[in-house]
Amino acid sequence: MILDMHVHTAASDDSTATIEGYIELILAYRQIHPFDGFVLTEHRAYTPGLNLQRYWDEYGVLVLQGIEMDTNLGHLLVYGINERVLEHFDLTRRMHDGRRIIAELTRLGAIAAPSHPFRESVFGSIMERNFTEVAGVHIIEGYNGQNSHKQNERAVALASQHALRSLGGSDAHYLNPKWFLTSATEFDDTITSSEELVEALHYGTYRPVVLPASDAMSY
Numbered sequence: 029m030i031l032d033m034h035v036h037t038a039a040s041d042d043s044t045a046t047i048e049g050y051i052e053l054i055l056a057y058r059q060i061h062p063f064d065g066f067v068l069t070e071h072r073a074y075t076p077g078l079n080l081q082r083y084w085d086e087y088g089v090l091v092l093q094g095i096e097m098d099t100n101l102g103h104l105l106v107y108g109i110n111e112r113v114l115e116h117f118d119l120t121r122r123m124h125d126g127r128r129i130i131a132e133l134t135r136l137g138a139i140a141a142p143s144h145p146f147r148e149s150v151f152g153s154i155m156e157r158n159f160t161e162v163a164g165v166h167i168i169e170g171y172n173g174q175n176s177h178k179q180n181e182r183a184v185a186l187a188s189q190h191a192l193r194s195l196g197g198s199d200a201h202y203l204n205p206k207w208f209l210t211s212a213t214e215f216d217d218t219i220t221s222s223e224e225l226v227e228a229l230h231y232g233t234y235r236p237v238v239l240p241a242s243d244a245m246s247y
Contacts, residue, residue, distance in 0.1 A: 029215045030237070031090065031225075032066035032208075034105060034143060034169065034197025040071040040096075043201035050200070050208060051089045053242075057209050061240050065090030067225070069105050069143075069197075072098060072120045084220075092222050095119055097140075101126030101162070102149025104133075104140045105169060105195070108226035112136040126151065131164030139229045141167040141195055145186070146179040152186060159190055167229065170194030171236035173210030184236075193229070196236025209242045 035050065036043040047068070054063050065084075068091065080091040094107040100123045109119075113136045117124070133140040145152030145168055152168075154161050170184045171194075187194040200208040216233040219225050228234065 029064045029218055030062055030212050030239075031064055031092075031215065031219065032198050032200070032212045033094075033107075033195045034069050034096070034172065034199045035066040035208075036070055036096075036199070036201045037068065039068075039073050039075075040201070042071070045201060045203050045208075047083065047091060049203045051083060051087050051091075053203065053208060054089055055087065057242055060242070063209070063212070063239075065092070067092045067094045067107065067197075069094045069096040071096050072122070074109055074114075074119050076114065090220065092225060094222075096143060097124060097129075098122040099124040099126030099129055101142075101154060102145065102151045103143045104130065105143045105197070106133060106138055106140045107229060108138040108222055110137050113138050127162055130162065134164050134166075137226070139167065139226050140164075141169055143169045143197075144172040144175055144179065144183075144199065145169065146182045147172070147175050152182060155186060155190070156182075165190075165192065167193040167195060169197060169236075171196035171211040171238060173198035173200065173207065175199075193234070194236050195234075196238075205242050209239050212237055212239055 074095045083091045130140045142151035196211040217228040
């Protein structure tokens with residue numbers, strides 16, 4: 029199963045994309061390569077009760093919701109937001125404590141992974157210097173579609189060095205081939221819900237992938 033784990037829409041303040049726009053591109057892209065869905069990871073924005081099941085029912089595209097949180101070390105991709113997380117954290121806040129929050133989110137039943145740890149982030153360099161300085165890290169974003177090749181290489185090397193699991197995502201903000209359908213995560217498990225996604229991230233087998241170019245498609 030192939031999911032883009034890092035996607036933004038106009039609900040983020042720096043994006044103009046829409047869920048429907050992504051779905052239209054996915055349906056066209058399936059003519060050249062398998063692709064199952066994506067996770068919304070808006071900047072500091074999460075909408076409890078958002079009806080995303082309708083996209084599966086109508087289009088056969090899985091759409092789930094996470095968030096991209098701000099910390100003093102950089103951004104975090106967070107999946108499996110639940111009532112305990114919402115009670116303990118103000119998700120709209122900037123500058124959460126990056127050295128502690130990953131372990132705290134895990135304790136509350138969520139999954140957190142530093143996003144683009146070597147771009148606009150110091151998570152990567154801190155973990156290179158002293159891995160134990162950031163508590164609870166088990167997963168990082170290895171492939172980010174907006175990273176340079178070198179930035180992704182450093183993330184993959186860090187994951188390998190510390191036996192971390194690794195995600196892939198486009199970090200898409202706009203509906204064009206430089207942004208979407210670039211990187212994703214390939215899961216061996218079938219995922220149909222946020223709960224199953226959390227279980228797969230904890231216990232399943234998955235890997236970041238670079239997707240075949242979609243430049244020939246009409247955007």
